[in-house]
Amino acid sequence: MENTVILKKNTAEVVTLEECKDLVPDNSEAYIGFEPSGLPHIAILIYVNKINELVKLGFNVKVLLADWHARVNDKLGGDIDLIRKSGETLRKSMLYAGLLEGVQFIWATDLVANPDYWELLLQTAKNSSLLRIRRSLPIMGRTEEDADKDFSKYIYPLMQVTDVFYLNSDIAIGGTDQRHAYMLARDIAEKMGRKKPILLEMPLIASLKGKGRMDDFKKMSKSDPDSALFLTDSEEDIRRKIKNAFCPMGIVDGNPVIDIIKYVIFPYYATEIEINRPESHGGPYTIHSFGELESKYLNSEIHPMDLKKALTQILINVILPVSNKLNSD
Template sequence: REGMRAMGLSDKVRFIWASDLVDSGEYFTTLIKLAKHTSLSRLRRALPIMGRVEGDAEKDFSMYIYPIMQVTDISVMNIDIALGGMDQRHAHMLQRDIADKSGIKKVSAIHGPLLGSLKGPGRMDAAPDGEIVKMSKSDPDSAIFIFDSEASIRRKLSSAFCPMGEVKGNPVMDVARHIIYPYYQKEFMIHRPVSKGGDFVYNDYDELEAEYIANRVHPMDLKAAVGEVLVEMLGPARSIYEQYEEEMRDLGYTSQ
């Protein structure tokens, strides 16, 4: 919570703990009532919200419970607008389907883009249905955490998947497009040797993309520049987590 506020989240935002919802007394009653308005086959289609394919649940039935829990969360909190990544659309569409049958309020949904895994769309970890392989907390080297150390951020970006001249499926370009250009308040400069054209400021993402596709920006220069900007942008949150380093370590969260 404090880390998110350090990044600019309004103090007016109210945080609700999942444990408080579940212990409220009405949660599981609501879950059972809502579950009566869907089917096993419909829940199976919602499984990709967990980054799983439908067949995975044949070995672990608890996976079927998770989608209906997300629908229950929306109902118990009386949410009007559900905000999430594109991977959450399956759960939100399930809620809307159940709302049609049960008479509960149908939620409106807003979905934002996902950042691709820093390891790239490897064949062994390809997502189902052609979806993006996203950053994941279960694989620390695939993601940038807001409490990562400066050295960790630089290391992860240095080894990130960043194919020359390719934008689609390029996680470093994803960060530039969705994080740096919308929220960084300064010029985005790529430092290069004079022999390679010298330092250059890219005023908007489209300009950077065109130059990258034309092979006029080297992947290592791009990764270094993106890494330095992330180090700066995440500084306020990192300083908060440094105050709770021992508690974070006890919870299993460490900067890699």
């Protein structure tokens, strides 16, 4: 029971929690894939800490640096050298952020060099359909129209499913935006008579700029520097970005300041937050849980600027040690 509690911690969803009960960590494989596409941002800390939790339970964890996938997705102009450099920065950032020993980093280049990978991809393709693949395209931020102009885009979801199978994964970790791929993997696994990977679906952090024009959720993006907190940011960057961050009074949904506290700070880096409220408004006080903070914020008992100031100092303490190492390499 304790294992399932740890596996579920800080996830958006587990598919399925019941299947987790049958896992024996010492004999189980976990996988997460990252598409190198720019500087790593603060959401990486969610994954570093989730991976560490799995390592402590006894799981063998593999991190795939998906350079081929990034090339298919035209990231960094499709320049494989830039993609590999980005992947190396990502690897270092995870290590500098405290990733435990024993986690194995694998490049997609090394996977695709084996003919067995392509044999498995062919089997995967024969157990899916074009319609099903089309439904999975949002995992790479692409539309059906994009894929119709560049057929390689249709291969991407099949590669992601093949990665899961090839690495013999019992658990696949990914953001909520990767759900289509891993549900596809579960469907294909059932048809092929393979074990279905359990999905640990991790939360996304809202863009520092807030929602899009259509009031849709927008996540932090590497392609928009002011939408994200990067692990290479300076103290000045952190202060400026949080000061300017979207943080409407009394609203928690789509609020990036609240998201960072909920998904990064309280689960892993702080058990309480000091709010240095001016004496004229009641003086400083301490928040002891996210539930308490959420309740007070929804009731407009915490001013956004007071919350931003408290978060800024915590983020400086969390990000700067990583940033200093990355920027000195």
